[in-house]
Amino acid sequence: MFPQQSHKLILLLSCCCSLLWLGSCVEGVLFEATSPLFTYRHGRYLREKDAILFDWSGMIISTQFVYKQDVNATMNILNAMVHFKSHRHTYNVYLWRLNENNERVKLLQHSLLACNLTAEHFEVNFNWPKDTMSQSYTIQMELEKRTEPHLGIVSFYGITFTQAVAPVSISNTVKRANDLKIEFIGDSITCKPPCGFSPLTEDVHESFVEKTARYLNASDIHVQCWSGKGMVRNHGDKNTTSAEPFSTYYPRTLANDPNILWNFQKIFVPDIVVITLGTNDFSTAPRPSYEEFSGAYQKFLDYVFSQYAPVKGPSFKVVMVSLVTFGNYGDYIQQVAERQQGYGKNLFFANLRDLLRNFTPEDKGCGIHPSVAGDEKMAKMLSAFISQKVIN
Numbered sequence: 086m087f088p089q090q091s092h093k094l095i096l097l098l099s100c101c102c103s104l105l106w107l108g109s110c111v112e113g114v115l116f117e118a119t120s121p122l123f124t125y126r127h128g129r130y131l132r133e134k135d136a137i138l139f140d141w142s143g144m145i146i147s148t149q150f151v152y153k154q155d156v157n158a159t160m161n162i163l164n165a166m167v168h169f170k171s172h173r174h175t176y177n178v179y180l181w182r183l184n185e186n187n188e189r190v191k192l193l194q195h196s197l198l199a200c201n202l203t204a205e206h207f208e209v210n211f212n213w214p215k216d217t218m219s220q221s222y223t224i225q226m227e228l229e230k231r232t233e234p235h236l237g238i239v240s241f242y243g244i245t246f247t248q249a250v251a252p253v254s255i256s257n258t259v260k261r262a263n264d265l266k267i268e269f270i271g272d273s274i275t276c277k278p279p280c281g282f283s284p285l286t287e288d289v290h291e292s293f294v295e296k297t298a299r300y301l302n303a304s305d306i307h308v309q310c311w312s313g314k315g316m317v318r319n320h321g322d323k324n325t326t327s328a329e330p331f332s333t334y335y336p337r338t339l340a341n342d343p344n345i346l347w348n349f350q351k352i353f354v355p356d357i358v359v360i361t362l363g364t365n366d367f368s369t370a371p372r373p374s375y376e377e378f379s380g381a382y383q384k385f386l387d388y389v390f391s392q393y394a395p396v397k398g399p400s401f402k403v404v405m406v407s408l409v410t411f412g413n414y415g416d417y418i419q420q421v422a423e424r425q426q427g428y429g430k431n432l433f434f435a436n437l438r439d440l441l442r443n444f445t446p447e448d449k450g451c452g453i454h455p456s457v458a459g460d461e462k463m464a465k466m467l468s469a470f471i472s473q474k475v476i477n
């Protein structure tokens with residue numbers, strides 16, 4: 086069953102070079118960003134007339150279509166052009182083969198797409214071995230934004246496939262047994278930048294929070310992170326408090342746009358919110374006092390509960406994580422947790438600071454950031470904590 090719109094799109098293919106895209110001619114089948122051919126998940130986004138806008142880390146653009154093998158070709162080939170203004174963001178591009186039930190059976194290819202400031206069309210090319218058993222099957226293509234919001238707001242217009250592909254209705258997202266939605270809030274340790282903070286190697290997919298979500302088989306997640314931000318004081322601020330700490334950005338649909346506020350009750354209501362802030366607050370002097378830090382944390386907690394608790398009720402839960410290894414500042418987070426009325430019931434404290442203190446050299450990445458092995462240890466511990474203490 087193809088949606089009504091797809092017939093129109095297929096017709097476009099019959100006349101060559103019929104698509105004028107911002108002045109340049111692209112031949113093929115255009116899937117428009119705002120059409121039902123795409124689904125968007127793993128992040129907040131804004132729907133405009135002809136574009137989808139987003140900037141938080143981890144956003145996934147997903148589409149699917151029927152691919153027909155060319156009997157005469159030696160390999161399967163798929164070429165597409167992604168149309169977006171995407172600054173220097175980078176994406177994991179995945180091509181999955183689906184079965185009749187639209188379940189993933191095989192990852193055909195995974196590649197990296199790196200955008201730049203000068204182009205608005207980016208080619209993605211795939212090739213994979215032919216299947217001798219079936220000539221035609223459904224393929225899902227996904228773009229996962231690896232990089233964080235400070236690079237800028239993305240305007241996504243769509244994808245042109247430069248050969249005949251037939252769109253497939255997308256009521257069927259990836260099915261998982263359990264329905265568990267988690268929102269992760271954090272700084273660079275959550276965003277997972279590399280040494281030197283290059284967009285080319287930053288990848289939120291590999292951060293301890295996304296690993297935690299995979300261990301828990303979470304059905305959907307949102308990640309709101311921004312390197313250098315603190316609960317009350319950003320990294321390296323001359324003062325004990327900053328004018329624009331993390332909480333400035335959190336209410337926004339697009340982290341970079343103060344004018345559009347996210348509707349917390351509509352598109353994504355998490356079962357659990359995991360907050361991992363505080364490392365930047367205490368990383369250098371002058372450090373905030375307990376009163377400054379706990380006052381800001383309390384306001385933030387109250388804000389999060391006020392958004393989600395009215396919708397989810399008593400099943401809504403918050404996990405406060407401490408990764409702060411400087412002095413005994415990590416205890417501040419525990420003290421804020423323990424003084425909450427719902428402590429142990431709808432609010433939990435996950436102590437990962439001792440794990441970080443006992444990191445081996447292999448667990449450490451650059452500066453205070455964990456390595457791949459370190460993230461793995463953190464994810465194992467946090468997911469075990471959540472499944473034993475928080476979910477049950």
Ligand SMILES: *[C@@H]1O[C@H](CO)[C@@H](O)[C@H](O)[C@H]1NC(C)=O
Binds near residue numbers: 156157
């Ligand atoms: C495959 O090759 C044969 C022989 O050259 C040709 O007749 C046929 O049209 C080709 N099929 C396609 C789909 O290109």
Ligand SMILES: *[C@@H]1O[C@H](CO)[C@@H](O)[C@H](O)[C@H]1NC(C)=O
Binds near residue numbers: 200201204206208
């Ligand atoms: C920007 O990306 C486009 C498309 O991939 C590429 O052709 C172009 O060379 C890139 N420009 C720079 C300055 O890297």
Ligand SMILES: *[C@@H]1O[C@H](CO)[C@@H](O)[C@H](O)[C@H]1NC(C)=O
Binds near residue numbers: 300301302
């Ligand atoms: C997640 O799914 C895997 C594979 O189905 C299963 O082995 C594992 O126990 C699940 N974990 C949780 C926490 O549900």
Ligand SMILES: *[C@@H]1O[C@H](CO)[C@@H](O)[C@H](O)[C@H]1NC(C)=O
Binds near residue numbers: 323324
């Ligand atoms: C530090 O905070 C004080 C009091 O809020 C303010 O007056 C001052 O301008 C701040 N200094 C800097 C460097 O931001």
